[in-house]
Amino acid sequence: MKLHINNETSRLRAVVLGTAKSNGPIPTLEEAYDPKSKEHIKAGTYPAEEDMVNEIESVARVLEKYDVKVYRPHIIEDYNQIFTRDIAFVIDDKFIKSNILPDRDQEIEAIDHVLKQIDPGKIITLPQEAHIEGGDVMPMGDYIFVGTYKGKDYKDFITARTNLKAVEALEKLFPGKKVVSFSLKKSNSIAKDNALHLDCCFQPVGKNKAIIYKDGFLIEDEYNWLIDFFGKENVYEITRDEMYEMNSNIFSISEDVVISEKNFTRLNTWMREQGITVEEVPYAEISKQEGLLRCSTLPLIRD
Template sequence: MLKLNIKNETSRLRAVVLGTAESNGGVPKVEDCYDPKSVQHVIAGTYPKEEDMISEMDTVEAVLKKYNVEVFRPKVIENYNQIFSRDIAFVIDDKLVKANILPDRDQEIDAINHVISKIKPENIIKLPEECHVEGGDVMPWNDYIFVGTYSGEDYADHITARTNIDAVIALQELFPDKTVKSFELRKDNTDPKDNALHLDCCFQPIGKDKAILHKNGFLVEKEYEWLLNFFGKENVFEITKEEMYNMNSNVFSISENVIISEKNFTRLNSWLRENGFTVEEVPYAEIAKQEGLLRCSTMPLIRD
């Protein structure tokens, strides 16, 4: 059996689900894309090739194994995008919460049944149907759960709006001992530079007390300032609009001092090293074209 344990984003990782790019389904039609960045690459003819994405993910798997992390992969579904395992479920404490994600993607959870079957049934939670939530919006941080959301009246018009207020309330009820803090994210169906698809596209805690942050990803300046004060300005690496577009906040922590990052994130990676982190650089620029990166393609199960 798997003894789930996730209290935060950075404790020493022991077991994780890493998505797969195998049998990815080729280049989608524009109307079938879930985010503006994919649309951009489909139109430009630069949508990532399956073999390049498989190779990028294999590199990440090798890094995880180098640190003795147990890595689970989804069963391959023919012609189906299964890269972003973070979206389909997430773990807080010893509970696995199944996400209610876009209906087109509901087969993805079945592909990790071999993992879910190792979890005690009473620790598996399915939220009510009206609660829309994806793992990219949910960040356990010790006594807090940070949640990205969008509560605009035009929620239904935004395919980029993935987590609603109903889900925020449900999480608070599920974890009464924690403070659930929600943040309104900027959504844009057409311009990826003005769209924070998930909270981890504009914010992520790292180490013990540091964070990567992008101001424009937040709709409410006070909420952005709350995070800035919570971590302290001197502990925050502010990313630019261009860096957010390239997913600089979407790195992945193996521990409080080891971070997997994209090799082109030169400014970020230098700052991380200056602040005492070991940076494991990997190529992930092809996967980034689908508006997701390292955190999006991993779903941690056990951290120490």
Template sequence: MLQLNIKNETSRLRTVILGTAESNGPTPSVEDCYDPKSKEHVVAGIYPKEVDMINEMEAVAAVFKKYDVEVYRPNVIKNCNQIFSRDIAFVIEDKIIRANILPDREKEIEAIRYVWNQVERKNRIILPPECHVEGGDVMPWNDYVFIGTYSGEDYPELITARTNMDAVIAIQELFPEKTVKSFELRKSNTNAKENALHLDCCFQPIGKNKAIIHKNGFLIEREYNWLVNFFGKENVFEITKDEMYDMNSNIFSISEDVIISEKNFTRLNTWLRQQGFIVEEVPYAEIGKQEGLLRCTTMPLIRD
């Protein structure tokens, strides 16, 4: 049996699910894209190629091997995009919670069924159908769980709105001893620079007490200010709209000292090293064209 343990985003990683780009399927039509960034790249004729994305994910697998992290991969489904393992489930403490995701993506869950079945039954949680949630919006941070959400009246029209308040309430009920704090995110079906698809597209805690943040990703300034005050202004790295678009906040921590980051994030990686982090740089720009990056493609199961 798997003894799940996730209390935060940065404790030493032991076991993780890493998505796969194998048999990723043909370039989608514009109508079939789930987010404005993928759409842009389809229209421009530069949607990422499977071979390039496989190579990028193998670079991450190699970093995990270097740090002795146990890696599970989804079973390959023919012609199916299974890159973003964070979307389909997530772990808080010793529980794995299945995400209620876009109906077209149900089969992605079947591909990790063999992992799900290794968890004690009482710790496998399926939320009621009215709770919409994806792992990219959920961040355990010790006594807190930070959740990105959207509660505007146009929620049903926004394919980019992935997590609702019903899910926030359900997660608070599951973990009564934690403070669940939700943040309203800016959503757009058409403009990728005005769209925070998930919370990890505009914010992520790193190390013991630091964070990366993009102010415009938050709809309510007071909620953004709360985060800055929580971490302390001197501990926060503010990213620009272009850096948010390139997914600078969507890096991934192997431990409090080691971070996997995209090799083109020059300003961020320089700052991280100045703060004393070891930065493992990988090429991930092709995967980034689908509005997801390192955190989106990984689903931690066990941290120390």
């Protein structure tokens, strides 16, 4: 397999899509990794496996409709394998393994059948001290955008997933690209104040357009840099509640086709006004775990 990912919106050819089968029991509050999951555990509204399976299979059907090669993880019994974006990411022709929460090490082993098709020399493991997850990494042609948290209290946040060591590691790995990092707002307890990953508050879409949530960024100058990069007229701003519902976490099959949650009425209307075909799917149950469509996908090949 010849990997190729240079941006977020070129025509998708191959992807690893997560699975919700044998997702395991409802986690305890101590086991939850994010404030939104904790909210639903406390409220008794944590999603049922059957509903999550139905949601993720609706995405599989859309991908197959567009002739995308879809790989799925091998099932690990009683284990959450929905969010494949966390475990690895591809930039250019390199497959980079994430350094993620230790409890989730088995997830990469479940896609071993995919890794065996990749040149071993193209599979990269970053230094152990470089913490990173794929939701924080966005290739943008000559740029790589990276969400991070730079505070001295980094270790206090289970929601801080990508550190400056990882940003530096990417700079060394891709000397020909400009790596731009963005400090994200973190909260272990309030989901509406937590940008778990960069794709929870920002994502490119269509032709040179972007979805953005201003208050997901800790430093206003970094938010303004993105506005200048795309041009204010090309940026769709979402509200705090829309960020909470994961409006920026849609997934592009191409510049002209996007998979989005069916309840994102305002966003979906705007995308259609931009000439984008919006394939609507139900994904509100999976979103209760503070992840949505981009989180569930690991793109391998785009044109």
